[in-house]
Amino acid sequence: MTTEDHLARLIAGLPRSPLDDSAILDEAGRTLGIEWPDDFVAVMRDHDGVEGEVGDWNLVLRRAAELVEANTDPVMEFFPDLVIVGGDGGGEALAIHRHTHEVLLVPWIGSREDWLVLGRSFTEALQRMQSGTILDAPKWRPTT
Numbered sequence: 001m002t003t004e005d006h007l008a009r010l011i012a013g014l015p016r017s018p019l020d021d022s023a024i025l026d027e028a029g030r031t032l033g034i035e036w037p038d039d040f041v042a043v044m045r046d047h048d049g050v051e052g053e054v055g056d057w058n059l060v061l062r063r064a065a066e067l068v069e070a071n072t073d074p075v076m077e078f079f080p081d082l083v084i085v086g087g088d089g090g091g092e093a094l095a096i097h098r099h100t101h102e103v104l105l106v107p108w109i110g111s112r113e114d115w116l117v118l119g120r121s122f123t124e125a126l127q128r129m130q131s132g133t134i135l136d137a138p139k140w141r142p143t144t
Contacts, residue, residue, distance in 0.1 A: 007039055010126040014052035019045050025064040032071050034083050034098045039122040051089060054129040061086040104140055115140035
């Protein structure tokens with residue numbers, strides 16, 4: 001099975017909502033200072049701004065057109081080096097680290113000690129969602 005096939009199987013349950021213009025995502029990346037991981041771009045291409053299940057986990061992805069506004073909110077001072085791309089529709093945000101591309105689950109109320117690393121890639125994070133092992137994810141540790 002190819003990487004693309006594997007990613008497609010992980011997101012098969014999400015409703016399709018094609019990204020109207022990939023330039024919007026490109027521009028958001030430039031503005032937010034992140035080079036989007038290829039697997040995240042692949043997901044956004046067909047699932048821009050969707051809510052659906054991956055395993056038993058509710059995945060909510062922001063629309064590409066909303067990413068800059070959402071990540072320039074004053075609350076983002078509590079999430080340095082992160083770009084919030086979605087969440088669970090409740091109290092947890094899904095973020096990509098600008099430099100390492102790790103995908104993190106971060107509580108809106110909490111501290112850095114509560115951040116969980118769902119994967120070193122968006123695909124790994126989706127695998128963790130699919131397998132139901134979100135809460136078994138390791139805690140994030142800053143690199144030195």
